[in-house]
Structure formats: structure tokens, C-alpha cells
Amino acid sequence: MNASPRPHQVTARTLSELVSAVEGLTALPDALSPHAVTGVTLDSRAVRPGDLYAALPGANVHGATFAAQALDSGAVAILTDRAGADLIAVAGASCPVLLADDPRGLLGAVAAVIYDQPATRLVMLGITGTNGKTTTAYLLESALTQLGRTPGLIGTIETRIGTERVPSVRTTPEASDLHGLLALMAERGCDCCCMEVSSHALALHRVDGVGYDVAIFTNLSQDHLDFHSDMAEYFAAKAALFTPERARQAVVCIDDEWGRRLAATAAIPVATVANASAEVDADWTIEPPLDGAGGEPDDSGSSGGLRLRHRDGAQLWAAVALPGAHNVTNTALAAVTLLQLGYPPEQVAAAFDVPAHVPGRMQRVQLEQSADGLLPPQVFVDFAHTPEAVAATLSALRDQQRGRPGGPGRPAQPGPLVAVLGAGGDRDPGKRPHMGAAAARVADIVIVTDDNPRHEDPVAIRAALASGAREVAERGAVHDVPGRAEAIALALWLASGAADGSRAAGTVAVLGKGHETGQTIGDVTAPYDDASATRRGWEQLVPAHAAQEHS
Numbered sequence: 001m002n003a004s005p006r007p008h009q010v011t012a013r014t015l016s017e018l019v020s021a022v023e024g025l026t027a028l029p030d031a032l033s034p035h036a037v038t039g040v041t042l043d044s045r046a047v048r049p050g051d052l053y054a055a056l057p058g059a060n061v062h063g064a065t066f067a068a069q070a071l072d073s074g075a076v077a078i079l080t081d082r083a084g085a086d087l088i089a090v091a092g093a094s095c096p097v098l099l100a101d102d103p104r105g106l107l108g109a110v111a112a113v114i115y116d117q118p119a120t121r122l123v124m125l126g127i128t129g130t131n132g133k134t135t136t137a138y139l140l141e142s143a144l145t146q147l148g149r150t151p152g153l154i155g156t157i158e159t160r161i162g163t164e165r166v167p168s169v170r171t172t173p174e175a176s177d178l179h180g181l182l183a184l185m186a187e188r189g190c191d192c193c194c195m196e197v198s199s200h201a202l203a204l205h206r207v208d209g210v211g212y213d214v215a216i217f218t219n220l221s222q223d224h225l226d227f228h229s230d231m232a233e234y235f236a237a238k239a240a241l242f243t244p245e246r247a248r249q250a251v252v253c254i255d256d257e258w259g260r261r262l263a264a265t266a267a268i269p270v271a272t273v274a275n276a277s278a279e280v281d282a283d284w285t286i287e288p289p290l291d292g293a294g295g296e297p298d299d300s301g302s303s304g305g306l307r308l309r310h311r312d313g314a315q316l317w318a319a320v321a322l323p324g325a326h327n328v329t330n331t332a333l334a335a336v337t338l339l340q341l342g343y344p345p346e347q348v349a350a351a352f353d354v355p356a357h358v359p360g361r362m363q364r365v366q367l368e369q370s371a372d373g374l375l376p377p378q379v380f381v382d383f384a385h386t387p388e389a390v391a392a393t394l395s396a397l398r399d400q401q402r403g404r405p406g407g408p409g410r411p412a413q414p415g416p417l418v419a420v421l422g423a424g425g426d427r428d429p430g431k432r433p434h435m436g437a438a439a440a441r442v443a444d445i446v447i448v449t450d451d452n453p454r455h456e457d458p459v460a461i462r463a464a465l466a467s468g469a470r471e472v473a474e475r476g477a478v479h480d481v482p483g484r485a486e487a488i489a490l491a492l493w494l495a496s497g498a499a500d501g502s503r504a505a506g507t508v509a510v511l512g513k514g515h516e517t518g519q520t521i522g523d524v525t526a527p528y529d530d531a532s533a534t535r536r537g538w539e540q541l542v543p544a545h546a547a548q549e550h551s
């Protein structure tokens with residue numbers, strides 16, 4: 001397992017100090033020994049000497065089951081609930097025990113004390129929403145760097161602490177790891193942190209003990225209804241970030257109804273942002289792109305520029321390096337966040353001149369033209385794994401295709417737009433037919449395939465995607481292809497063009513896995529990534545095509 005990095009300079013805290021600092025924490029008799037803690041974790045496998053081990057009740061097992069392992073690894077005390085204390089007593093383990101009715105609910109406060117309130121040493125930016133968290137975090141990180149700051153970053157792909165990059169296990173780390181990471185960032189000279197805050201994190205107390213300088217809301221649409229009972233509960237989890245206990249001010253996109261509800265009810269100051277097309281009254285309006293600038297990606301992938309207008313008439317122009325109208329919105333949210341932090345508009349605009357790179361989001365995979373005249377399609381790997389994201393990404397690519405015909409060296413009609421689409425197992429099953437339908441509404445050809453099946457039957461997942469796609473009246477072909485590499489190979493073939501002009505090359509969107517470097521089947525994750533599978537698929541297609549031509 002990946003142990004989260006920790007700070008090196010930690011002041012030891014006695015158990016009495018912890019008990020007096022955190023309300024709701026008590027100590028079992030004789031627990032207030034002179035022992036002092038220098039770290040904290042909720043995973044017995046990550047315990048370091050001097051740690052407090054938080055033995056939490058879970059959906060699968062009680063963490064107190066692993067008390068002996070934690071003590072063997074050097075834990076000096078255990079934080080748990082009454083059931084955990086009983087398990088420890090029955091097992092005959094002897095150690096100081098700190099008790100709480102809901103230990104997960106106190107873990108953030110405890111970790112903040114142990115690591116000396118690290119969030120107060122950084123300007124904290126927290127981004128939540130169904131889609132766009134990662135992208136907005138990277139955009140902010142890049143812009144803050146241009147503004148001379150030293151940002152850390154925490155999110156789905158990785159944690160960045162100075163030059164160190166640690167692959168992520170989850171979007172938002174558990175509270176015990178989070179405070180350690182923030183302390184390490186401060187220790188290494190970071191002065192701010194751009195982080196994604198998932199709804200799981202808010203519901204599971206992962207960001208407790210962190211106060212955000214700005215909380216940012218991108219949008220809300222269907223996802224995670226395996227964890228949240230319905231959209232209202234999902235929204236309520238996100239809305240918890242926009243309270244005085246957690247954030248000083250907010251930047252909220254009000255393109256959707258959830259954003260409008262959030263802006264209307266948040267008890268902190270809110271700056272609202274909306275696209276002009278949403279026809280709502282926002283503090284900052286994203287104006288439609290001028291001819292040839294903004295919204296529609298060009299061949300290089302750039303979206304051109306962003307025009308923001310404040311209700312008082314002030315304007316801001318900024319470059320948008322990432323393709324698609326959704327990335328214009330993400331850039332606008334990042335820009336308004338910087339304005340809210342007090343940066344002058346000219347500096348904010350200039351901060352976006354250097355393009356940010358977000359791995360696995362509209363990532364172009366370059367393929368070579370074959371000697372025998374097979375033209376490669378344009379291929380984009382993207383992390384779209386919700387209906388809205390599938391629609392946003394494919395629409396951006398369709399817009400790009402529409403902009404392509406007739407240009408120098410371009411065919412009058414582009415080839416087909418082919419979507420390769422899977423959905424993860426052990427995740428919201430209700431979103432699958434909607435993802436299939438979203439793809440079929442835009443793409444000419446939909447190929448449903450496997451994502452991370454985890455513990456589910458991949459045949460059933462694909463069937464759910466395909467059923468949604470087939471319900472779309474105006475649609476093209478829908479193929480069901482087991483095996484992601486096989487599905488990509490078929491897509492490449494269907495979207496390839498012929499150099500003699502008899503067939504134009506099209507576009508392939510490989511959706512759902514983005515930056516991921518493995519595929520999880522059951523409990524096993526095997527190395528896999530879409531970009532490599534695409535290159536391999538093309539390399540194999542070219543000789544196969546040549547053999548066919550010459551046979």
C-alpha cells in the first residue's frame with residue numbers, strides 16, 4: 001500500500017494535550033500516561049513509531065481488529081469508540097485508549113492538533129462539484145505559480161508537494177493523511193494549496209479541521225448514488241463545504257439549478273459565475289466567444305480565449321489552453337477565485353498565458369500516418385465518467401469537427417466521431433444508461449466496453465450502457481466489445497481514413513479512464529492505460545491493413 005508522506009518536524013503532543021484540545025475526546029483510566037504522539041493514521045498498515053492509531057468502525061470491518069498490528073508497528077495509543085475499546089480488551093492488547101462516540105468525526109480535529117493546525121499556514125482553495133474539480137485545481141495551481149506563489153496540489157490524480165509527486169489513492173485523502181500532507185507542504189515552503197474536496201470527503205469528515213479561504217463549486221449532476229441516497233443528499237454533502245465553519249468565501253458556478261440553490265442558501269459571501277447561455281443573473285458572466293476565439297477547440301486542442309464580464313461592467317480576458325466549452329467555465333472559475341483572493345485583473349489574465357497540462361483530460365494521442373496510406377483518426381483520451389461529462393466532451397469534439405472541414409489540407413466532410421465508453425463497477429449503476437444515451441446523442445458510433453469492472457459482471461455493465469445508447473432515436477451504430485484494447489482497435493479502424501480521399505479520417509474519444517494507469521478486475525489491478533493501448537492498437541492496425549491491401 002502507498003503510505004502518505006508525512007512532515008519531518010512535528011512537536012510531540014501528550015495525550016492529555018489532545019484530550020483538552022478536542023471536545024468530545026475522553027481517555028480511558030490510566031490512558032493519560034506520559035506518552036506523546038508524533039503522528040496519526042487510520043490504517044494499521046501505515047503506522048509509524050510514535051503514532052496514534054485511529055481504529056474506526058467501517059462498513060467492512062472495525063479498525064480495532066488491527067490494534068495488535070498497529071501496536072507492533074509502534075503505535076503509542078489508540079483512538080476508537082466503545083465497540084473498538086471492547087475489541088481491544090477482548091484481544092488482551094494493552095495500550096492507552098482515547099475514546100469518542102464518533103472517532104471519525106473527531107479525527108480531523110485530532111490530526112490538526114497533532115500537526116499544529118497546518119491549514120492555517122497555507123492559503124486553502126477547495127474545489128467541489130461532480131465534474132471539473134481536477135481540471136480547476138490544475139488551472140489554479142498553474143496560475144498561482146505564474147503569480148509567484150508556491151502551491152501544493154491534492155486531487156484524484158496526484159498530490160504535488162514542491163517537486164515531489166505522489167500518485168493518489170483517492171480524490172480527497174483521509175483526515176489523518178490530509179493534515180500530514182498540509183504540514184509537509186508548509187514545511188517544504190508551499191504557501192497555498194489547491195485541493196479537490198469530494199462529496200465522500202465531506203460526508204466522511206475527511207476535511208474536518210481545514211478552513212478554506214475560498215470554496216469553489218463547479219456543477220452537480222448524477223454520480224455517486226451508490227453512496228448518497230439521492231441527489232438532494234449528494235447536494236447536501238457538497239453544500240456543507242459552503243458554511244462558515246469550513247470556508248470564508250465562495251465562487252459558485254450557477255449554470256445549473258444546484259449551483260443557483262447553493263448560491264442562494266450559502267451562509268458565506270459568494271461570487272457567482274455563469275455562462276451567458278444560461279441566462280441567469282451572475283456576478284461574472286462568461287460571454288460567448290468572439291469569432292475564432294473561445295469555446296471550440298482547434299486542432300492543437302486550444303479553446304482560444306475567455307471573456308468575463310462583471311455586473312458592474314469590468315471585463316477580463318484570459319487564454320484557455322484546454323479544449324471544450326466546459327474548460328472555458330473551469331478557467332473562469334479559476335480566474336474569479338484569483339480575483340476574490342485580491343489579485344488585480346491584469347495579473348489574473350496574464351497568469352493563464354502559460355498553459356496548464358491536465359493528464360487524461362482531453363489528452364491528444366498523436367498517431368503516425370501509415371506508409372500504405374491509412375490515415376490516423378484524431379484520438380482524445382478523457383476522464384468523462386458521468387452523463388454530463390460524456391456530453392461535454394463529445395460536444396467539444398463535435399464542435400471541433402464542425403470547425404475542421406474546408407481548412408488547408410482538410411477534407412470537406414470529417415470522418416465519424418467514435419466514442420469508446422465504459423463505466424466502473426461498484427459505482428452508481430443508475431448513471432450507466434444515461435452515459436450510453438449521452439454518447440449516442442452526439443457520436444456517430446458508440447462502442448461500449450469495459451472500464452474497471454471491480455466486483456461486478458462486466459457483461460451487465462456494458463449491457464446497461466448499451467441499453468441507454470440504443471434508446472436514442474437519432475443514433476448511429478452501437479457496438480458491445482468486451483476488452484478495452486479490442487474496443488479501441490475497432491474504433492481506430494472505423495475512424496481511420498484513406499489517403500486516396502475515398503474516406504476521411506474521423507475522431508475517436510476514449511472515455512472514462514483518463515489518467516488511470518491500471519484496470520481493476522476483482523481485487524486485482526493490472527497495468528493498463530488508454531493512451532498506450534491506443535498507440536499499440538494503431539501499430540497493430542497498420543500492418544494488418546497493409547496485409548489486407550496486398551492480399
Ligand SMILES: CC(=O)N[C@H]1[C@@H](OP(=O)(O)OP(=O)(O)OC[C@H]2O[C@@H](n3ccc(=O)[nH]c3=O)[C@H](O)[C@@H]2O)O[C@H](CO)[C@@H](O)[C@@H]1O[C@H](C)C(=O)N[C@@H](C)C(=O)N[C@H](CCC(=O)O)C(=O)O
Nearest residue numbers: 042043044056057058059060061063066170171172198200
Ligand atoms: C465509502 C468510502 O469511501 N469508504 C472509505 C472508508 O471505508 P470504511 O469506513 O468502510 O472502512 P473499512 O474498509 O470497513 O475499514 C475500517 C477501518 O479499518 C482500517 N483498516 C482496514 C484494513 C487493515 O488492514 N487495516 C486497517 O487499519 C481502515 O483504514 C478503516 O479505517 O474508509 C476507508 C479507509 O480510509 C476507505 O478506504 C474507504 O474508501 C473506499 C475504499 C472508496 O473507494 N472510496 C471511494 C468511493 C471514495 O472515497 N471516492 C471519492 C471520490 C469521489 C469523486 O469521484 O468525486 C474520493 O474522495 O476518493
Ligand SMILES: Nc1ncnc2c1ncn2[C@@H]1O[C@H](COP(=O)(O)OP(=O)(O)OP(=O)(O)O)[C@@H](O)[C@H]1O
Nearest residue numbers: 130131132133134135156326382383384389392393
Ligand atoms: N465544468 C465541467 N462541466 C462538465 N463536464 C466537465 C467539466 N469539467 C470537466 N468535465 C468533464 O468531466 C471529466 C472529469 O473532469 P475532472 O477530472 O476535472 O473532474 P473531477 O470533478 O475531478 O472528476 P472526479 O472527481 O471524478 O475525478 C472531464 O474529463 C470532462 O469530460
Ligand SMILES: N[C@H](CCC[C@H](N)C(=O)O)C(=O)O
Nearest residue numbers: 385423424427451452512513
Ligand atoms: N472518482 C471516480 C472515478 C471513476 C473513474 C472510472 N474509471 C471508474 O472506475 O468508475 C470514482 O471513483 O467513482
